Structures are given as C-alpha cells and as structure tokens.
Amino acid sequence: MTDNAPVVRLDGITMTFSRGGQALTTALEKIDLEIRRGEFVSLIGPSGCGKSTLLRIIGDLIAPTAGEVTVNGKPATRARLDRDYGMVFQAPVLFDWRTVQGNVELPLEILRFDRAKRTARAREMLELVELGDFVRHHPYQLSGGMQQRVAIARALAFEPSILLMDEPFGALDEMTRERMNLEVLRIWEQTGTTVVFVTHSIPEAVFLSSRVVVMSPRPGRITNIIDIDLQRPRNDATRETERYFELVTAVREALHHPGSTGSSGSTSSTSSSGSAAGPRPPSTGRLAVEGAVG
Amino acid sequence: MSAVVVRTRPGGAGGRGQETWSGRWVRRLRFYLPAVVVFVGTLAVWQVFANALAGKVTVLPAPSVIVETLRNHWDDARYPLGAAMQGTLTEALGGLALGTLAGVLVALASARFLTARDILLPVAVAASAIPIIAMAPLFNAWFGILNPLSKMMMAAVLVFFPVMANVTLGLVSVDKAALELTRSYASSEWAVVRKVRIPNALPYFFTALKLATTLSLIGAIVAEYFGGQRNVLGRIIVESASSLAFDVTWAAIMLGAASGIVTYLVVALLERLVIPWHASQRSEQ
Amino acid sequence: MSNPALAAPAGLASPATVGMRVRAAGRVLVSRRARLALFTVGLALLFWEGGKLLFGVPWRADGALIWNPPFRIPFFNDINLPHIWAVLGGFFQPWQRGKELLLWEYLAGAALFTWREAGLGFLFGSAIGLVLATVFVHSRLLERAFVPYVIASQTIPIIALAPLIISAFGQSMGSVVLIATYLVFFPVTIAMIRGLRSFDPRALELMRSYASPRRAIYWKLRLPASLPYFFTSLKIAATASIVGAIIGEAPGGIQNGLGRVIVTFSNYYATGPEKLWCAVIASALLGLVFYGLIALVEARTLRGRGPAG
Numbered sequence: 001m002t003d004n005a006p007v008v009r010l011d012g013i014t015m016t017f018s019r020g021g022q023a024l025t026t027a028l029e030k031i032d033l034e035i036r037r038g039e040f041v042s043l044i045g046p047s048g049c050g051k052s053t054l055l056r057i058i059g060d061l062i063a064p065t066a067g068e069v070t071v072n073g074k075p076a077t078r079a080r081l082d083r084d085y086g087m088v089f090q091a092p093v094l095f096d097w098r099t100v101q102g103n104v105e106l107p108l109e110i111l112r113f114d115r116a117k118r119t120a121r122a123r124e125m126l127e128l129v130e131l132g133d134f135v136r137h138h139p140y141q142l143s144g145g146m147q148q149r150v151a152i153a154r155a156l157a158f159e160p161s162i163l164l165m166d167e168p169f170g171a172l173d174e175m176t177r178e179r180m181n182l183e184v185l186r187i188w189e190q191t192g193t194t195v196v197f198v199t200h201s202i203p204e205a206v207f208l209s210s211r212v213v214v215m216s217p218r219p220g221r222i223t224n225i226i227d228i229d230l231q232r233p234r235n236d237a238t239r240e241t242e243r244y245f246e247l248v249t250a251v252r253e254a255l256h257h258p259g260s261t262g263s264s265g266s267t268s269s270t271s272s273s274g275s276a277a278g279p280r281p282p283s284t285g286r287l288a289v290e291g292a293v294g
Numbered sequence: 295m296s297a298v299v300v301r302t303r304p305g306g307a308g309g310r311g312q313e314t315w316s317g318r319w320v321r322r323l324r325f326y327l328p329a330v331v332v333f334v335g336t337l338a339v340w341q342v343f344a345n346a347l348a349g350k351v352t353v354l355p356a357p358s359v360i361v362e363t364l365r366n367h368w369d370d371a372r373y374p375l376g377a378a379m380q381g382t383l384t385e386a387l388g389g390l391a392l393g394t395l396a397g398v399l400v401a402l403a404s405a406r407f408l409t410a411r412d413i414l415l416p417v418a419v420a421a422s423a424i425p426i427i428a429m430a431p432l433f434n435a436w437f438g439i440l441n442p443l444s445k446m447m448m449a450a451v452l453v454f455f456p457v458m459a460n461v462t463l464g465l466v467s468v469d470k471a472a473l474e475l476t477r478s479y480a481s482s483e484w485a486v487v488r489k490v491r492i493p494n495a496l497p498y499f500f501t502a503l504k505l506a507t508t509l510s511l512i513g514a515i516v517a518e519y520f521g522g523q524r525n526v527l528g529r530i531i532v533e534s535a536s537s538l539a540f541d542v543t544w545a546a547i548m549l550g551a552a553s554g555i556v557t558y559l560v561v562a563l564l565e566r567l568v569i570p571w572h573a574s575q576r577s578e579q
Numbered sequence: 580m581s582n583p584a585l586a587a588p589a590g591l592a593s594p595a596t597v598g599m600r601v602r603a604a605g606r607v608l609v610s611r612r613a614r615l616a617l618f619t620v621g622l623a624l625l626f627w628e629g630g631k632l633l634f635g636v637p638w639r640a641d642g643a644l645i646w647n648p649p650f651r652i653p654f655f656n657d658i659n660l661p662h663i664w665a666v667l668g669g670f671f672q673p674w675q676r677g678k679e680l681l682l683w684e685y686l687a688g689a690a691l692f693t694w695r696e697a698g699l700g701f702l703f704g705s706a707i708g709l710v711l712a713t714v715f716v717h718s719r720l721l722e723r724a725f726v727p728y729v730i731a732s733q734t735i736p737i738i739a740l741a742p743l744i745i746s747a748f749g750q751s752m753g754s755v756v757l758i759a760t761y762l763v764f765f766p767v768t769i770a771m772i773r774g775l776r777s778f779d780p781r782a783l784e785l786m787r788s789y790a791s792p793r794r795a796i797y798w799k800l801r802l803p804a805s806l807p808y809f810f811t812s813l814k815i816a817a818t819a820s821i822v823g824a825i826i827g828e829a830p831g832g833i834q835n836g837l838g839r840v841i842v843t844f845s846n847y848y849a850t851g852p853e854k855l856w857c858a859v860i861a862s863a864l865l866g867l868v869f870y871g872l873i874a875l876v877e878a879r880t881l882r883g884r885g886p887a888g
Contacts, residue, residue: 061784080790087788093781096884097803106799112791140885164788326776328724353747387809416612423814423870425822428837429861431845431855436659504734511736516826519742520845531739535746547739554735 006070007162007194008035008058013067015053015220026219027053033213033222035196040188042197042205042212044251051198052166052219055173057141058196059085059164070159083111086155086193090167092147094139094154101135104154111158125153128187145176152187162194169204178236181207185234200256206247207234214254224254324518352410355541363541373534373542374525379549382514382527385442386553389449390510394503397457398448405465405491406483418459426452449513453506460502465494468479496574500565505559515550624663631662638662661853667854684855685841686861687780693828693836694865696752698821701869703782704813705816707760708767709809713797713804714746715768716775726772742828752801755836762823763816767809774808777803807884810877825862837862 015028027050036039043051045227056062058069060076071079079085094103104122113121126132129149139147148168155163168184169177181204199205206228214224228247230238237246287288337357344356355363368376404410430448437444468490475487518528527546534542631638634652638645654660674685711729713721741758748754778800786796828838837858844855 056784059788061787080788083790087785089781089785091779091780091781093785095782095800095803097806097881099883107789109799110786110791110795138885140881203829212885324676325723328720329727332724332728353743409615412611413615416616417619420616420867423818424863425818425825425854425864427822428841428859431841431848432859435848435852436654436856490599508734508736510859512738515736515739519826519829520842533597535742538741538746543743547743550739551735555731558734 003022005037005073006034007037007039007072008033008196009068009070010034010058011055011070012070013054013057013064015057015062015071016065028057028064028221029221031220033220035255037194038192040195040208040210041089041198042199042209043215044109044202044205044212045220045255046200046217048220049215049217051215053193053220054215055164055166055196055198058162059087083107084160084161085099086158086160086163088148088151088155088163088165088168090170091138092144092149092151094150096139097137099135100131100137100139100142100150103139103150104157107114107154107158113158119287121157122153124151125151125157128156128190129153129183143176144172145180148172148180149183153183156187156191156193159191160193165195165197167198167200170199170201177201177204178239182235189233206230206251207239212251214251216255226250226254251293330343339496352538352540355544359541360544363545364548367542367545373530373539373546375530375545375549377525378527378530378546379553381442381523381525382511382518382550383553384525385445385517386449386510386515387557388442388446389513390453390506390557392446393450393453394457394506397454397502398460398461398499400454401461401465401495403460403539411462411466414462415459418455418462418502421455427513427516430520433517434520434522436449440523442523445514445517445522445526448517449510452509452513456505456509457499457502460498461495464498468494481502496569500561500569504565508554509552511554511557583831592691607811614748616796628663631660636662655736657881658849658852661856666853666856669851669857674854685858686837688782689835689837689840690865693821693824694836696755696827696836696868697817697824697869699756699792700823701763701813701816701820702821703756704760704763705767705813708764708816709771710811711764711768712771715772717793717802722772728768729768731766733769736763738762738823739827741823745827752833754835755824758827759820759823766815767812770808770812770815772804774812777808778804796863804819810842812871813873814870814877817873818866821862821866837865 010031010033012029013031014026016026018024021037029208031054035280043054045051052194053062057064058071058076060080069076071084074082095106095260097214098106101119101122104125105118108118108121116223123132123135126135129152131149131153134146139150142150151168155165169180172180184195184210196203197208207230209228212228213222214226215221216223226247230241230243230247340354341356342353344359364375364387367373372455380482401490404414428500429451430444433444433451437447465487472490472494473486476490481489514526515528515531517551519532522529524530524533527550530546531543531550534540610813625660630652631648632646634650635648635650635655636657637647646653668685670681670686671684674680679817715726738758740761745754745757748757773836782800782804783796787798791799824836825838825841827833828836829842833839841855841858844851844858848855
C-alpha cells in the first residue's frame with residue numbers, strides 16, 4: 001500500500017434509529033469520506049450531529065443502515081476481527097480491578113501475546129505516555145489525565161493501524177487538556193498511526209489535526225472539510241500563530257454557517273501554504289480560541 | 295451504571311402510543327410466555343409424576359391432592375389450616391407493624407445526630423450477620439410460649455433492623471444541592487425534614503418494607519417451630535411433616551407462600567400509590 | 580469505579596504519597612468504627628444491668644444480700660434477664676451437671692459442627708447461584724422462563740420447607756446442608772444476575788473493539804465487574820446458611836449442632852437461663868465470624884479498586 005492509500009473509506013453511510021417500531025431519526029445521511037494513512041482527522045460538530053455514531057460505525061461497534069465502510073481495503077467487521085482498531089473513549093474506561101500495567105496488558109491477553117511479550121510491550125507503552133513509574137498503581141490512584149494516558153497506552157499496545165478517539169479529553173480541565181494534546185501529537189508523530197478524533201472543541205481540533213471534518217446535525221452530514229496546514233512539529237507556540245487563529249476562525253464559521261463555503265480555509269483551502277495573511281487584532285483570536293461548540 | 299438492569303417488564307421506554315393495543319398485548323404475551331410455560335409445565339409434570347407413584351411416595355403429593363387437602367383441612371380439628379393462616383398472619387403483621395414503627399421512629403430520631411447514625415448503621419450490619427431467629431426461645435421465655443406476642447416480637451425484631459437502616463440511609467443521603475436550595479429559602483430544620491428528607495427516604499422505606507413483609511413471616515413461622523399454640527402454620531408444618539402427613543405440610547407451605555406474595559403485593563401497590571414518581575422511574579424490582 | 584475526587588492532580592501525585600494517604604484514611608475509619616462498636620455494646624450492657632439495678636430482684640453474692648432494687652418489674656428478674664456475669668460465668672461451668680466438659684468448649688464444638696453444615700451449604704449454594712446467574716445473563720429465553728420465580732421466591736418464607744426436608748430426607752447432615760444450600764442460592768443468583776450486568780457499557784465496546792470472544796468478555800469483564808455484588812450476596816448468604824443450619828437442626832434430631840443445643844437448653848430455661856443465653860451468644864458469634872471472614876476476603880480481593888469499590 002502506498003502512503004496515500006485510504007485507510008478508511010466511507011461510502012454513502014446512512015444511519016437511522018428506530019424508536020418504538022416506527023419513528024425514525026436520521027442520525028447520519030450519505031456520508032462519504034476518505035482518510036489516508038498517517039493522517040490525523042478530527043470530526044467536529046455540535047451535539048447530535050452523529051460524530052460519535054460515525055466513529056462507532058468506522059470501528060464496527062454499530063452497523064450503518066446503509067453504505068459501506070472499508071478499512072485497510074476490507075469490510076469494517078473483518079478489520080475489527082483483525083484487530084485493526086484502538087479505541088479511546090471520553091472516560092478512560094479502565095478496569096479498576098487491574099493495575100495500570102494490567103490494564104494495558106488487557107488487549108494483549110485477548111490477542112494471546114505470551115506473558116513476557118505482554119509485560120515488555122505494556123512497559124514500553126507506559127514509558128511512551130510517561131507513566132513508567134505508575135505500573136503497579138490502580139486506576140483510582142491516578143488523576144483523570146493520567147487515567148486517560150493509560151487508556152491511550154492501552155489503545156496503542158497492540159499496534160492497531162488506526163486509532164479511534166471519542167472526545168478523549170472532554171472530561172479534563174483546560175490546562176490538562178492542552179498538555180494532553182501535546183502528548184497525543186508527540187505519540188502520533190512517534191508511532192505514525194492514523195487517528196480519527198471526535199471532539200467539540202475547535203482549538204483542539206485545529207491544533208491536532210491534519211484535516212478537520214465539520215459536521216452539522218439533523219440529519220448528520222459533512223458540511224466542510226478544512227485542511228490544517230500548521231507547521232509540524234506543533235507546540236505551545238503554534239497556538240499563538242496567526243495561521244492558527246485564522247484556521248480556528250475558519251472552523252468556527254464553518255460550524256455556524258454550515259451552508260456557506262469558501263471562508264478562509266475551506267475544503268482543500270485556497271490560502272494553504274502561504275500563511276501570510278494580514279495582521280489581526282489579538283482580541284478576535286482570543287475569542288476564537290475560547291470558542292467551543294456545545 | 296444504569297444502562298443494563300434486570301428487565302422485568304416487557305417493552306422499554308418510548309414504545310407507548312405508537313403501538314396498537316393488540317400489538318402491545320401480543321408482545322407482552324410473548325414476553326411472559328416462557329415463564330407461563332414453565333409454570334404450567336412444572337405443575338403438569340408434577341401431577342403426572344405424583345399420579346404415577348400414587349400410594350408409594352408421599353413427600354410430593356400431586357397438586358390436585360394438595361388443593362383437596364386445603365379444602366378438607368380448612369376447619370379440621372387436628373390441622374386447622376384456615377385458622378392457622380389467620381394466626382400466623384396476625385403474628386407476622388403485628389410484628390411487621392411493631393418493627394416498622396420502631397424502625398422508623400429510631401431512624402427519625404437518629405438521622406439528625408451524626409454519631410447516633412454512625413452507631414446505628416454498623417449495629418444494623420452486625421444484626422444482619424447474626425442468626426437472630428436463634429433468639430426465638432428467649433422470646434418464648436419472656437412473653438410466654440403460648441402467647442402469640444412471643445412470635446410477634448420475634449417478627450418485629452427481624453423487621454426492625456432493615457427498616458431502621460434503610461430509613462436512616464434515606465433520610466441522610468439527600469442531594470446536597472436540594473439541601474442548599476431549601477436552606478436558601480431560610481426554611482426551618484423541620485421544613486427540611488418534611489420537604490426534603492422524608493420524601494427522599496420514602497423509596498428506601500418501601501424497599502425495606504417489601505423485604506420486611508417476608509422477614510415478618512419468616513420470623514413468625516420460625517418462632518412457631520420452637521413451640522407454642524398448635525393452630526399456626528409453623529406448628530402444623532413441623533407436626534404434619536414429622537407424622538408424614540406431607541399433603542398437609544405442602545398445603546401449609548402453600549398458605550405461607552400465598553401470605554408472603556399477597557402481603558408483598560399489597561406493599562408494592564401501596565408504593566405505587568404513594569410514590570408514583572419514583573416507581574415509574576425504575577425498570578427493576 | 581475510580582474516584583476523581585480522591586485522585587491528586589497529575590503533577591502532584593507521586594506513587595508513594597497517594598497510597599499512604601489512602602491507607603491512613605482507612606485506618607482512622609476502622610478505629611473509629613471499633614470505638615463506636617465498643618461504645619454501643621457498653622451502652623446495651625449498661626441498660627441491661629441498669630434495669631436490673633432499678634427494677635430487678637435483690638442482688639446476692641454467695642447468698643448474702645448486697646442490693647435491693649427500689650422498684651420491681653417482673654421482666655427484670657434473674658430468669659428473664661440473668662446478670663451479665665452470670666451469663667459469662669455460664670461459659671465456664673460444666674455444660675451439664677456432672678460432666679467435665681465446660682459449656683464454652685461444648686458450644687464451640689456445636690458451633691463448629693453447625694458451621695460445617697452451613698459452610699457446605701454456603702459453598703454449594705453460591706456455586707449453583709453463580710452458575711445459574713451466568714446461564715441467565717447469557718440466555719434471554721431461560722431468564723424470562725425462570726428468573727421471575729427466583730425473584731418471587733424472595734417474597735415467600737421458603738424456610739417453611741425446612742421441616743419437610745428433614746422429614747423427607749431423614750434427620751441427617753445431608754438434609755441440613757440441603758436446607759442451607761437452597762437458602763443461599765436464591766440471593767446469590769439474584770445478586771449475580773445484576774452483578775454480571777453491572778459493567779460499564781463502554782467497557783463492552785472496548786472489548787468488542789478487540790474482537791474479544793464471549794468467553795474473554797465473561798472472564799475479563801463481566802465476572803470481575805460483578806465481584807462487589809458477589810461479595811455482598813455472599814455476606815447475606817453466610818448468615819442465611821447459618822440460619823438454615825440452625826433451623827434444620829432444631830426440629831430434627833441432629834444432636835451435635837447449635838440448633839439442637841438451643842432447643843435443649845430452652846427446655847431447661849427455668850433452671851439454667853444462662854445456658855440458653857450462652858448458646859444464643861455462640862450462634863451470634865458464629866454468624867459474626869463467618870460474616871467477618873467473608874468481609875475480610877472481600878476487602879483483600881477488592882483492595883485495588885479504590886474506596887467504596
């Protein structure tokens with residue numbers, strides 16, 4: 001497979017939920033999307049736009065009503081059985097009866113790694129998320145951010161080809177969240193996995209992603225895809241660049257006016273590389289950074 | 295943690311109104327069908343089995359024989375089943391009333407004092423670990439072995455602890471925000487108790503009361519095992535079983551079971567009337 | 580689940596301090612509880628002897644009058660409510676006139692015998708309960724067919740079956756074990772049906788994302804998640820098994836257990852009330868010890884799960 005071959009391909013995904021036998025809600029309507037190898041793609045949109053549902057459809061945790069999901073060139077169910085997915089949820093979902101080490105070993109046990117390999121691999125992952133000193137701890141002894149790092153280590157432990165993250169930092173405070181964002185970028189750069197990331201924080205989506213997929217509700221559909229051309233490696237300074245503010249604004253606009261296209265950074269944007277847009281008053285930028293959808 | 299619970303009623307939320315009456319009944323019927331099949335099947339197999347072995351095995355008389363026995367021995371001199379059920383129910387319900395009253399009073403008195411509560415709850419836990427019914431002979435000695443009061447008190451003691459513990463918990467585990475809200479209206483302490491604590495304790499109270507109906511019957515029947523007047527279910531069960539009149543034993547057991555189910559249902563109905571806002575929320579018993 | 584309120588922020592939490600803080604909090608709680616328990620027992624004894632002091636019959640030591648209570652209430656006589664020291668002293672008297680064995684030794688033997696029956700019933704009953712619950716949570720059909728009856732069993736006094744079982748299967752240890760077994764398996768089944776479903780639904784999604792077989796989901800998620808429920812039901816079951824054993828022994832003729840001892844001593848209550856009291860205390864202690872043992876195993880097993888597991 002070449003570097004640009006799609007890891008995930010969605011073809012006309014439609015999802016309707018039936019309630020009480022008759023009433024139908026269309027959660028997703030005719031979603032088409034391709035995600036390439038090594039990409040970091042964020043799904044962003046207001047509550048009820050179906051972004052979490054879409055993530056679960058990609059991960060074959062629920063089946064779409066119509067449409068096709070192809071992952072690594074095979075149907076999603078096959079991909080799940082081949083253990084192509086690593087999942088990270090909004091809550092860490094750690095097993096509180098296992099130690100930190102034991103939690104990271106969980107998928108390895110199910111994949112029948114032998115004991116020595118399990119231990120070594122889990123250690124390695126915990127070093128990666130900088131929790132090497134906490135292997136014997138139990139989840140309740142860790143802070144929320146540390147717990148979420150354990151969840152990430154667990155998701156990465158068996159080297160899945162694609163990492164699905166469902167608002168993984170939604171429950172964390174803003175400071176911890178920014179630190180976790182840096183951490184996730186570092187891990188992503190080191191491991192080179194493909195990441196699909198659901199969030200409703202605009203700054204988070206812009207800071208992390210190579211592409212931001214903007215969705216709108218009722219019925220859930222993709223209204224915009226915004227390329228994020230911020231330089232890598234990204235760090236705290238990135239959050240203060242002009243281009244960052246522009247992109248944040250672009251995503252905001254796309255979210256608030258789903259109909260209109262062609263704001264400053266829309267679909268495979270016009271002003272990509274030459275980030276020499278005119279100076280902006282800082283206040284606008286700050287507003288944009290604080291803005292998160294719902 | 296509310297996602298998956300034992301579902302005891304057919305059809306989840308949201309189905310109402312969009313379904314026809316007949317459709318709903320068909321679904322309900324289908325839901326209960328396995329349980330009904332088991333019930334009818336057990337009775338049928340039991341009857342056939344007992345008929346085939348008629349005259350040989352008496353431990354398990356046929357259901358029809360039990361029904362017959364119930365009728366024959368209702369006003370019997372030796373095994374007066376009707377009077378026995380009345381006697382045992384009187385003891386159990388008397389004990390239920392006494393134990394519940396005492397439990398609620400103690401809980402109300404203690405809930406305001408932190409230390410009292412810290413003492414009472416561990417005592418209730420300890421009491422739950424102790425085979426209290428071993429005290430039945432003591433109650434016989436205190437209140438007279440022939441006096442129904444001795445059985446009533448046994449039932450009352452069994453009932454007291456869970457009621458006291460649950461009501462205390464209910465009075466105490468109040469939403470902090472609700473307390474602050476009431477305080478912000480400058481309510482009196484008594485108003486807080488009336489408007490916040492007691493409504494909060496009601497579901498706990500009914501949970502305990504449902505448990506207590508069974509406990510009161512257990513207390514009464516087991517206390518009867520240890521001796522007393524003959525016209526009660528416990529005595530009839532012991533005496534008929536030891537003289538191998540198993541049809542009578544089964545009839546008495548069935549009466550005990552029926553008493554348990556009926557008292558439970560009465561309390562469940564009461565719960566529905568008193569706290570419909572709570573009962574409707576739950577999908578489990 | 581983990582308790583965010585107790586976890587320190589990432590930057591501050593060192594492995595050592597967090598653990599220490601949790602352990603220290605636990606110790607304070609236990610000693611406070613122990614003090615309260617002692618206080619409660621003391622209070623009860625105070626009321627007991629206080630009542631006798633005010634309303635009882637004349638106190639005597641070696642026949643000599645040492646105190647004459649100012650009021651009389653028949654309930655506080657030495658038969659209904661023997662002096663505490665008389666009850667305690669009873670433990671160190673021969674269990675029967677002319678026998679060498681002291682009452683406490685005799686009662687310890689009886690308690691061990693009863694415990695053996697109760698323990699067997701406890702083991703069988705909880706194993707059956709666990710297996711049944713496992714079957715029920717995996718089969719909707721069987722659940723709908725049988726679980727309503729398991730739940731309904733909690734509303735009826737199933738202990739009423741005890742004399743029937745004794746008469747039907749003979750006055751043997753087996754019958755008593757059978758009674759203890761069925762008293763245990765109902766609560767364990769009900770608790771475990773809930774327990775095996777008490778897992779975090781997202782954990783199931785996680786397991787499915789690993790394409791876990793059902794078996795792995797059971798052993799690695801459902802069963803460990805159900806353990807708090809399991810232990811809660813085992814504590815109920817411990818008491819239930821002892822109640823079952825005592826009741827099984829009492830009407831039957833099983834000589835060696837507490838149930839029979841209680842019946843025998845209650846027949847001679849008028850001449851030696853302290854013996855029945857001692858037997859009742861022995862039953863209570865047996866219940867507390869069994870319960871305590873399970874609570875201990877529970878605490879050790881669930882230790883890693885954090886406060887209030």
